[in-house]
Amino acid sequence: MTGIEKGPGPDAVFAAKLAEGTFEIQKCGGCGTHVFHPRVICPACGGADLGWVAPTGRGTVYARTVVRRKPERGGDYNVVLVDLEEGVRMMSRIDGIEHDRIVTGLKVTASVGEGAEGKPAVVFEPEGGAQ
Amino acid sequence: MSLRGKAAIVGTALAGCGEAHGKGAMEITIEAVHGALADAGIALGEVDAIATCQPLDMLSGLTLAQELGLSPKFTMNNRMGGSSFLSHTLWAAMLLELRLADTVLICYGSNQRTASGKLMTALGLPTYEAPYRPLFPLSSYALAADRHMTQFGTTREQLADVAVAARAWAQKNPEAFLRDPLTREDVIASRLVSDPLRVRDCCLVTDGGGAIVMRRSEAAKDHPRPPVYLLGGGEGTTHRDISEMADLTETGAVQSGQTAMEMAGVKPADIDVVQLYDAFTINVILFLEDLGFCKKGEGGAFVANGGIAPGGHLPVNTNGGGLSCVHPGMYGIFTLIEAVRQLRGDAGDRQIDSAELALAHGNGGVLSSQVTNILGTDATL
Ligand SMILES: [Zn+2]
Numbered sequence: 001m002t003g004i005e006k007g008p009g010p011d012a013v014f015a016a017k018l019a020e021g022t023f024e025i026q027k028c029g030g031c032g033t034h035v036f037h038p039r040v041i042c043p044a045c046g047g048a049d050l051g052w053v054a055p056t057g058r059g060t061v062y063a064r065t066v067v068r069r070k071p072e073r074g075g076d077y078n079v080v081l082v083d084l085e086e087g088v089r090m091m092s093r094i095d096g097i098e099h100d101r102i103v104t105g106l107k108v109t110a111s112v113g114e115g116a117e118g119k120p121a122v123v124f125e126p127e128g129g130a131q
Numbered sequence: 132m133s134l135r136g137k138a139a140i141v142g143t144a145l146a147g148c149g150e151a152h153g154k155g156a157m158e159i160t161i162e163a164v165h166g167a168l169a170d171a172g173i174a175l176g177e178v179d180a181i182a183t184c185q186p187l188d189m190l191s192g193l194t195l196a197q198e199l200g201l202s203p204k205f206t207m208n209n210r211m212g213g214s215s216f217l218s219h220t221l222w223a224a225m226l227l228e229l230r231l232a233d234t235v236l237i238c239y240g241s242n243q244r245t246a247s248g249k250l251m252t253a254l255g256l257p258t259y260e261a262p263y264r265p266l267f268p269l270s271s272y273a274l275a276a277d278r279h280m281t282q283f284g285t286t287r288e289q290l291a292d293v294a295v296a297a298r299a300w301a302q303k304n305p306e307a308f309l310r311d312p313l314t315r316e317d318v319i320a321s322r323l324v325s326d327p328l329r330v331r332d333c334c335l336v337t338d339g340g341g342a343i344v345m346r347r348s349e350a351a352k353d354h355p356r357p358p359v360y361l362l363g364g365g366e367g368t369t370h371r372d373i374s375e376m377a378d379l380t381e382t383g384a385v386q387s388g389q390t391a392m393e394m395a396g397v398k399p400a401d402i403d404v405v406q407l408y409d410a411f412t413i414n415v416i417l418f419l420e421d422l423g424f425c426k427k428g429e430g431g432a433f434v435a436n437g438g439i440a441p442g443g444h445l446p447v448n449t450n451g452g453g454l455s456c457v458h459p460g461m462y463g464i465f466t467l468i469e470a471v472r473q474l475r476g477d478a479g480d481r482q483i484d485s486a487e488l489a490l491a492h493g494n495g496g497v498l499s500s501q502v503t504n505i506l507g508t509d510a511t512l
Contacts, residue, residue: 067266067324092263
């Protein structure tokens with residue numbers, strides 16, 4: 001891609017990839033910056049030459065919270081911000097670890113799992129697998 | 132050309148604070164307008180520019196014009212969340228200075244407590260956050276609090292002390308919604324909602340409205356009450372969604388505060404009384420740091436042990452704030468109204484002696500929009 005093209009916008013492209021089980025982020029052909037969430041132009045340089053690349057999937061927890069809910073209403077769940085190796089940040093959830101053991105700096109790995117209402121979403125688990 | 136001291140607040144009023152049974156949001160707003168015009172000694176027909184922002188009415192500026200029976204020259208409906216009203220004052224000062232308008236009305240009202248009992252908003256979760264079900268807006272602030280605690284060692288007790296200080300001020304304000312005693316232990320024992328934030332870290336859900344009338348300073352003394360001058364203002368917008376905030380420990384208040392203080396020609400140490408939008412306890416710590424009242428990372432120590440309570444080293448949120456006085460969804464206008472009361476000497480038992488300079492600060496979205504106003508008495512012009 002070398003500019004703004006016809007066809008679906010970046011949100012729709014990202015969602016279609018995710019529905020096929022693929023997690024990709026954008027990379028600017030002009031300045032090399034990785035971009036997430038998907039955008040029309042690069043927030044670093046303003047260029048429209050944004051292509052899709054597969055991230056390593058490795059990241060680090062930047063901040064975490066646990067939403068407290070009664071067991072009969074589904075119980076507690078965690079919400080985190082993860083910094084990917086490519087330098088972008090995203091909201092997500094960490095599976096395979098007790099909520100209270102999730103701390104800033106925890107190394108995590110991405111996969112395509114389920115978000116709200118069973119829709120595909122990028123989720124993480126601790127590096128090396130569930131603990 | 133500077134806007135410093137060019138415009139003044141000549142009338143204010145509150146309406147329907149707490150519970151306003153049977154009243155609609157715009158009805159509460161209009162009650163506040165009626166009060167503010169009376170306070171200013173101004174006839175409704177003299178208003179030639181209006182500003183509002185209401186959570187559920189996307190065209191609230193138009194509704195306001197209609198309900199007032201006005202055809203204003205300017206209708207400002209800019210929506211940045213709870214900070215909007217502190218931006219409206221800056222636009223008002225520009226219109227007045229350019230003589231595009233002579234009398235500007237800024238107002239707000241909500242019936243969220245009696246209508247729903249919770250925050251009423253037209254906003255949905257952002258696309259890239261919705262899959263993870265963060266509580267809106269609470270979990271966003273919880274993430275900021277978590278990061279601040281991790282990065283700077285800010286403690287659970289220090290967060291609690293923000294709420295305790297707010298309650299201590301509220302106990303001096305007969306109009307405050309919650310006035311029973313609140314201890315650090317009470318806050319820490321309150322229900323955990325989204326770590327680390329607990330119920331008592333969160334602002335109230337009340338009804339309430341407020342209105343402000345502004346005029347050019349040259350005409351400001353023609354009104355019954357002492358004018359309060361707008362000495363400086365600034366804005367900072369850094370993101371919309373918390374996942375897009377570059378550094379969760381530093382807000383746009385750095386920019387808004389510097390801009391406002393530069394315009395006013397003042398520094399933090401000059402300010403006598405501070406009104407900050409305290410949607411959650413962490414907000415106060417972040418804004419005190421970002422506005423320069425203490426260094427980054429030292430906000431927890433600054434607020435601890437009564438630092439911002441009555442008798443502390445800086446009076447913050449003297450009405451009791453959004454945590455204990457009033458919080459009808461968007462709190463920004465209430466920071467301005469309490470600042471005006473302090474500068475007029477109208478604040479009763481909570482009056483700060485010889486208050487001449489006040490800072491009012493609004494927050495919108497999830498730490499997304501920050502707007503600072505510096506206000507002063509005649510002596511500061
Ligand atoms: Zn670029």
